[in-house]
Amino acid sequence: MLTVYGVYRSRATRVYWLLNEIDMPFESVPVIQANRLADRDAPHAPLHTRSEPFLAINPNGHIPVIDDGGLVLCESLAITLHLARKYGGSLGPAGQDEDALMTMWSLWAATEVEPFSLKVQNEKDRQARAAAVEALRKPFAVLDAALARTGHVVGGRFTVADVNLAEVVRYASSAGELFDAAPHVAAWLAACQSRPAFRAMWDRREAEPA
Secondary structure, rough: OOOEEEEEOOOOHHHHHHHOOOOOOOEEEEOOOHHOOOOOOOOOOEEEEHHHHOOOOOOOOOOEEEOOOOEEEEEEEHHHHHHHHHHHHOOOOHHHHHHHHHHHHHHHHHHHHHHHHHHHHHHHHHHHHHHHHHEEEEEHHHHHHHHHOOOOOOOOOHHHHHHHHHHHHHHHHHHHHHHHOOOOOOHHHHHHOOOOHHHHHHHHHHHOOO
16 A cells, blocks of 8 residues: 655645545655654654654655555655556546646646745745736736636646645735736636645645644
8 A cells, every 4th residue: 555654735736636636545654843842852752754764764854755555655746656656547638748847837836836936935024025926927827818718727637746736836825916817827726726635635734733
């Protein structure tokens, strides 16, 4: 059985959401981020990203990680792309061209959007947050134009590319001005987050301690 190491309040949400979409059974091993613990060296501290047993699995000390029959993968976007190719059916690529496009959009999300969307979500300094919002205006316009064609970025259907993009764009949800200027992005994100597989993942996330 597939094993997922992580918690729902992390980038593992992408993996859990995709697994819900493809209705794939998995074992979840909770591994919390070490920086969320008051004393990670306490005798009864939970398994965390700096625990020796976890570092033996991922020396980088980050979650999520999967073990798929002996194949150990880290990096959340690589994990979702692998799972979609191997088990995802219509959520995965129908051929090499779609595979390339799904990879392109996933890497685009990681490089063009995520560095700034995370600042929108987490930055306390108002000027720094405003600068992040401004930096996202062009990527949001690019994504809006792509979505205007079919409502999705690859193959005219919901795929792993939507999962990866939606989970990165979600971090900027508090910047309403970005979504006002990109109505296709706003409608697409709402549709993605209305999917039963997303809602099931989100309920689990909300049930975890903050």
